[in-house]
Amino acid sequence: PVIGITVDAQQPSSKLQCAPAYVQAVMRGGGLPFLLTHETALIDDYLRFCDGFLFTGGDDPAMEAFGEPTHPAANLTAPQRQAFELALLAALDNAPKKPVLGICMGMQLMALTHEGKLNQHLPDTLGQAAACHAGNNHHAVRWTKAWRDSQWGDKASFATDAMVVSSHHQAILDAGRLTVLAMAADGVIEAVVDLHRQYYVGVQWHPERGGTAGDAFWFTALAKAAADARGSTAAGPPRP
Numbered sequence: 691p692v693i694g695i696t697v698d699a700q701q702p703s704s705k706l707q708c709a710p711a712y713v714q715a716v717m718r719g720g721g722l723p724f725l726l727t728h729e730t731a732l733i734d735d736y737l738r739f740c741d742g743f744l745f746t747g748g749d750d751p752a753m754e755a756f757g758e759p760t761h762p763a764a765n766l767t768a769p770q771r772q773a774f775e776l777a778l779l780a781a782l783d784n785a786p787k788k789p790v791l792g793i794c795m796g797m798q799l800m801a802l803t804h805e806g807k808l809n810q811h812l813p814d815t816l817g818q819a820a821a822c823h824a825g826n827n828h829h830a831v832r833w834t835k836a837w838r839d840s841q842w843g844d845k846a847s848f849a850t851d852a853m854v855v856s857s858h859h860q861a862i863l864d865a866g867r868l869t870v871l872a873m874a875a876d877g878v879i880e881a882v883v884d885l886h887r888q889y890y891v892g893v894q895w896h897p898e899r900g901g902t903a904g905d906a907f908w909f910t911a912l913a914k915a916a917a918d919a920r921g922s923t924a925a926g927p928p929r930p
Contacts, residue, residue: 691741692721693724694736694743696726696744696796704770711899712746715897715898716913726778728774733778742788742915743788744912745795748796750860763811763859767795783803793898797862798860798861798862800882801862801892806863808863812878816876827855828855831873836871837871857896865882867884868892888919
């Protein structure tokens with residue numbers, strides 16, 4: 691299955707880039723990575739060509755698009771990236787069978803486009819405890835009842851708390867129409883899902899940076915859902 695991967699844009703050069711870890715994680719999960727440039731005019735073509743989508747991590751979104759001022763501590767993502775990803779998420783709402791995985795900023799955009807709210811600077815509310823979420827630190831997440839009741843709840847590797855790798859200073863404050871799958875001990879929302887779609891999942895941490903079976907699970911599940919969505923469970927080359 692072909693997995694479309696969002697990419698970053700350096701500022702001010704607008705040079706596109708993608709961390710190799712995302713590409714490698716998709717490959718190990720059984721998907722064929724396809725990097726998405728920021729031309730919104732190509733979104734319909736991307737939807738036809740790609741079987742699933744990965745919204746990667748990045749800098750902070752400009753919050754004026756969601757009716758509130760941007761925090762002074764924000765390090766803004768490139769405006770063309772934000773505009774493209776919001777347009778792609780809107781298009782995917784009209785293609786609910788297309789699987790979607792969001793990581794870090796990707797998860798935050800998923801929640802914001804589903805009436806969620808963002809804590810724009812964790813140190814404002816968590817103080818020194820916010821440091822456990824920054825700098826590729828490891829910390830535990832606890833699965834909610836929604837996880838245990840979900841299609842993945844019988845996974846033995848997720849029966850107890852999981853250790854994850856985080857690097858962020860913003861987090862979802864309210865998941866909106868999405869359902870919370872996991873939380874940190876300090877109350878930070880760590881994973882969300884749309885239970886009405888086959889695979890629409892966001893995680894606040896960075897599974898592409900971890901090396902556990904639990905980290906790999908998300909990419910394997912994305913590839914499987916993408917293959918199922920196109921009517922085959924076998925991975926293969928892109929369609930002509």
